Amino acid sequence: MSKLQRLTTAFLNNLKPNPTNAKSTDYEVNLSAMKDGGLPIGVRCLVGKSGNKRFLLRYISPVTGKKASIGLGKHPETDLSTLRKVSREYRQQILEGIDPKLERDTEKVDASMTLERFFNEVYLPLAKQKRSWKDDVARFNQHAKSIHHVPIHELTAAHIVKVQMEMQGKVSSTTGKPYALATINRVLALLKTINRQAYKLMDAPLVADKVSLLRVDNVRTGYLSEQQLQAFVSHALNYQDKQTGAFLALLFLTGARDKELRFRLWTDINWQERSIHIPHTKNGTSHTLFLSDFMVDILRSIPKVTNNPYIFAGHKHRKPISPARHALKVIKAKMGLPDIPGDKENITLHSARHTVGSLLASQGVPLHDIAKQLNHADLASSRRYSKLTVGRRREIGSKLSDMVSKIH
Incomplete structure (x- = not known):
């Protein structure tokens, strides 16, 4: 031209x-x-x-x-x-x-990036690094639907509070009862986490800190004293199903999470180091359970099932045992412990973690060491045990190591 x-x-x-x-x-x-x-x-x-x-x-x-x-x-x-x-x-x-x-394409994406899109396209791929990511999906899709359409840059504290108010006005389709405050708090915590991610990654307004979780004494304090633990392990090892009994004994001696112990393979045991390796835990990391002589003896007493790789082999082909809730109920009945579902003093499978944590805390074991034993992501989860045992320090006699040797 x-x-x-x-x-x-x-x-x-x-x-x-x-x-x-x-x-x-x-x-x-x-x-x-x-x-x-x-x-x-x-x-x-x-x-x-x-x-x-x-x-x-x-x-x-x-x-x-x-x-x-x-x-x-x-x-x-x-x-x-x-x-x-x-x-x-x-x-x-x-x-x-x-x-x-x-720059222009990013602005277009930002303008059309709803809370739902951000959750699915940005938050979820990151969240899949932890084992509980499916819980996040269920909570987000079930309880936050009313704000899915909100642009991520227009999310406000009022939107998060709206979800809270909606849950407080409904009943659970599973239980037919109002949602527990702890359940509502889990959804609020998820929305707050999503907002913080959007703030870091997309410069969205940080509104999460304006929303507080509901005040509730929802700590499940059900746990066994030293004497109760001794009786519990004894009953567990005499339970008719050897795999299930051994599982419950080791669960309450190690403080491991139910699934993380129940799904362990024989190949996860290092007999020389006297340990069990858990490759993937709830918080996305690996974890090693170190075993006492007594725990090793329990493992060696478990009969192996042909063609089943699991330590605690179930009746189904190449499957582990089912959650040992029935066996736990039977043992509680023999010990004279009440079985009241929903009561915070009720002993459940998760009480194994509270039992180990509270016994260690009662003897002045540092929170950092408790966090390592229970594989907590941070010390905040371990601090509860110092509160749990304030009124029972004199009742609980000795450290966990001494207690285990007494059982042995």
């Missing part, structure tokens, strides 16, 4: 369509090279076979170092004055090290 040619609206109007037999869809006119154009380098007009005309800025991306282009509008909707203004703004961004197309 001759540099003497002036850039005018009339010139653009007179550009002929690209021939229908042309190989390319469009032909380009270098508008930057035209007289009195007032346009930065790289502005083109692409003329299609139907005669449609659109403006484009071609450039080298300062971010990727590769050729790139960004649309500047269409003729005649975009006049020359607007074309000059927009193209100069983009060129200035390029000089400042900003890729205008990447």
